[in-house]
């Protein structure tokens with residue numbers, strides 16, 4: 048499970064101080080499909096970055112499977128993330144000098160039985176784009192490479208920051224199907240930010256943020 | 271008006287050839303609100319880039335207000351775009367070393383009466399973020415800076431590549447309101463790519479693309 052206790056993260060000081068997360072406390076059970084909703088600038092990406100160990104916090108604690116993520120040394124944290132955490136970034140974060148396939152390979156590189164990269168790219172409709180570089184791909188194609196890369200390591204926890212933002216309805220549904228199958232068949236914990244109501248409907252739990260605070264945590268659908 | 275005649279654009283050669291636009295012919299009247307729909311990878315961004323003179327074509331002609339955009343020399347084309355064309359990019363394309371306000375200033379820099387940058391940022395809900403750099407802004411905040419920058423020059427034609435992709439419903443509606451007002455009160459021609467059905471409903475004309483071809487051009491709403 049993932050437990051956040053009173054997590055606060057601020058930027059800047061004085062009158063240019065931004066409180067991106069303000070005393071956030073949440074508990075997420077293994078195998079849950081959690082959707083995070085909230086206005087632009089409300090702290091959703093910051094929440095995911097801090098929850099996954101990609102970013103530091105200023106106050107509070109984060110525990111994943113009993114391990115205190117917020118106090119881990121860099122090496123241990125990096126090793127933990129590489130093995131267990133998949134992340135689909137809001138701005139994709141693809142490596143520009145690697146092809147689509149190579150970007151996905153990187154995702155699975157440090158685990159014993161990664162998914163086959165080509166198969167993952169086929170699954171997200173990129174069969175004909177595997178040897179292209181990011182600058183040769185459309186926005187939605189880049190987003191899909193980012194998704195395939197996150198899946199390559201068969202992560203225990205998958206964090207997705209608006210994974211279908213650049214996709215049309217059809218392709219968005221296909222991606223959602225993949226995420227649902229991962230969650231229901233393989234027990235992957237999914238924590239997903241979206242503005243898409245159709246995706247939110249699939250959640251077990253819906254977390255709403257506003258100005259860095261958790262406004263509500265609601266059960267949406269039984270596990 | 272904007273006229274495309276038989277526009278084709280391809281990438282690569284042989285069996286790695288991609289036909290991004292395939293014999294596209296469209297006419298857009300001044301003051302129209304045009305929405306471009308289509309699956310990921312269907313050629314929408316390429317259409318906008320070519321239509322606005324940001325990218326070259328391989329076959330066909332593009333005429334804006336009687337001027338052949340596709341045969342213009344670089345200097346003339348750049349001058350034309352700077353004066354008349356506003357562009358909201360799918361990946362924002364903000365200058366990283368400039369603040370939000372400075373990015374918007376750049377947008378209006380070469381016209382006689384640009385909009386006030388601070389006012390534009392207020393209009394898109396960024397009153398408290400004007401002095402921040404792009405890396406200090408959320409995805410949706412960066413997108414809104416990109417919108418404000420495009421509006422700064424009071425363009426005759428505004429091209430928007432998924433301008434509300436990173437925004438929640440509330441903020442998306444606010445942006446749409448701005449675009450609608452520009453179109454209805456100031457006669458700005460708006461050519462907008464979106465996956466959002468609510469935005470598509472506002473269109474005078476809906477253009478559907480699939481695999482680089484125009485599948486249909488439909489009147490949606492009277493001008």
Ligand SMILES: Nc1ncnc2c1ncn2[C@@H]1O[C@H](COP(=O)(O)OP(=O)(O)OP(=O)(O)O)[C@@H](O)[C@H]1O
Nearest residue numbers: 183185186187188281290310311312313314315316
């Ligand atoms: N430099 C390039 N080299 C090769 N193929 C390219 C290049 N740029 C774009 N393409 C291809 O052209 C096609 C159309 O791209 P475009 O960006 O116009 O699609 P789009 O409709 O905007 O997609 P999305 O909704 O995902 O943003 C895509 O299949 C893309 O892979």
Ligand SMILES: Nc1ncnc2c1ncn2[C@@H]1O[C@H](COP(=O)(O)OP(=O)(O)OP(=O)(O)O)[C@@H](O)[C@H]1O
Nearest residue numbers: 058067087088089090091092093406408409410411
């Ligand atoms: N390095 C930074 N310095 C200052 N403020 C920051 C920094 N990074 C983020 N912020 C601010 O923290 C707030 C939360 O940002 P975050 O990216 O988490 O929002 P979000 O909910 O993901 O928004 P969106 O839906 O637009 O992606 C925003 O107001 C943003 O401007």
Ligand SMILES: [Mg+2]
Nearest residue numbers: 092137408409
């Ligand atoms: Mg975000």
Ligand SMILES: [Mg+2]
Nearest residue numbers: 185186315360
């Ligand atoms: Mg595009």
